[in-house]
Amino acid sequence: MKLDDNTIGLIEEEIKGCFDFFWNESNAVEGEIGYGMTADVAGRPICSLAAVGFSFPAYVIGVERGYITFEQGYERVLKTLKTLKKVDSFKGFYVHFIEQKTLKNVKFKEYSTIDTAILLMGAITAGEFFGSEVKALVNEMVNAVDWEFFVTERKDRKIFKMAYSDVLWQENGGWCKSTWHEFAEQLMMYILYAGQPGSDKRLAQDLYFGFSRKVGSYKGENMVYCFGNALFVHQFTGCYFDFS
Numbered sequence: 001m002k003l004d005d006n007t008i009g010l011i012e013e014e015i016k017g018c019f020d021f022f023w024n025e026s027n028a029v030e031g032e033i034g035y036g037m038t039a040d041v042a043g044r045p046i047c048s049l050a051a052v053g054f055s056f057p058a059y060v061i062g063v064e065r066g067y068i069t070f071e072q073g074y075e076r077v078l079k080t081l082k083t084l085k086k087v088d089s090f091k092g093f094y095v096h097f098i099e100q101k102t103l104k105n106v107k108f109k110e111y112s113t114i115d116t117a118i119l120l121m122g123a124i125t126a127g128e129f130f131g132s133e134v135k136a137l138v139n140e141m142v143n144a145v146d147w148e149f150f151v152t153e154r155k156d157r158k159i160f161k162m163a164y165s166d167v168l169w170q171e172n173g174g175w176c177k178s179t180w181h182e183f184a185e186q187l188m189m190y191i192l193y194a195g196q197p198g199s200d201k202r203l204a205q206d207l208y209f210g211f212s213r214k215v216g217s218y219k220g221e222n223m224v225y226c227f228g229n230a231l232f233v234h235q236f237t238g239c240y241f242d243f244s
Contacts, residue, residue, distance in 0.1 A: 019067055022051075022058035027100050028076070034101045036080025047100040049087070050115040052080065056122035057239070060129045074134065077126045081137040084119075090164065092145030094119060110165045113150055113180070117189045120145070121240050147193040151203070154181050157210035158203060160189060182212050184226045187237035 003011075025039040027047075038055045040048035056077060063073040087103055088095045090111045097106040120142055127138030150161045163176040180186045194204035213224045226233050 015061070015065065016067065019058050019062045019065075022055040023062065023068070023076075026052075026055055026076070026080070029101075032101060033086065034083065034099070034103050036076065036083045037098065037100045037103070039100055040097065045100045046106055047098050048115065049094045049096065049098070049112070050118040052084070053115075053119035053122035055080070056126040060125055063129075070130075074130045074132075077130055078134050078137070081123065081134065081141075084141070089144075091149050092116070092141070093150075093164070096163075108165055108167045110163050110168060110176075112163045113160055113189060114162070114186055116145065117186065117192055118236065120192060121188050121237075125240065142192070143197060145192070145196070147189070147196065148200070148203070151207065152179065154179060154210075157181075158206040159210045160186065160207065180211055182226055183214065183224050183233075185233045185236040186211075188240065191237075191241065 021042065022038060025042050027034045027037045029035065034047070036052070036055075037047040038051040040046050040051050059068070059073040059077055062068045063070050083103070084094075087098060088105055088109065090109075093111040093113065093116045095105050096110045096112045096115050098104060099106060120138075123138045123141055127135035147160075150164070151158055152161050153159070160180040161175055162178040162180060164174050165176070166174040169175055169177070180189070190204065190208040193199050193207065194201065214226070215222055216225050217223060
């Protein structure tokens with residue numbers, strides 16, 4: 001289908017607007033400890049580590065489309081990765097929210113599997129694009145994650161726990177009661193673990209087939225769905241992997 005000029009212009013405006021959010025809402029103050037950290041909401045001084053993860057491919061797209069130079073993108077990504085070395089982490093997993101300027105934890109220490117996974121997927125994208133020291137730092141991050149620490153069983157199936165916090169869930173040994181036992185936005189986690197050097201390939205396979213799949217249909221087409229079935233559930237991993 002050929003798109004008319006107005007539609008093409010609208011799409012271009014949307015792409016540029018998305019890039020602008022990540023470029024402008026990330027801390028670019030030189031010398032500040034929180035350099036590169038991305039606001040979870042525009043104008044709000046709270047950073048989500050997932051937002052940082054999404055910023056990395058946005059910078060790649062910015063270079064590809066000529067919004068910024070390769071050098072500008074490389075510098076922003078490299079300095080952001082160096083900032084991440086100072087962010088609170090546990091067994092390679094990062095906290096969910098921090099103050100954008102200071103890197104201090106916000107209210108609690110919740111080490112999140114999905115936020116870490118989104119951060120890693122974006123970082124890997126930047127590492128493959130920019131190479132050099134960026135790729136080396138990304139590889140360090142990817143290999144530092146102890147996925148097996150978050151593995152549990154539910155109905156004789158291996159699944160991932162969702163998050164850990166020795167502040168929030170002391171009565172449960174620090175574990176969030178929620179688990180990744182159904183299809184949702186977590187598909188990237190299985191691929192990240194399976195591709196990690198030294199991972200247990202049998203365990204990786206068991207984890208991938210350990211969560212339940214609910215099958216429904218839309219206009220005659222079968223689909224796997226989850227509770228709420230928000231669009232992002234299908235987009236987050238699909239941004240990085242072609243399952244067609």
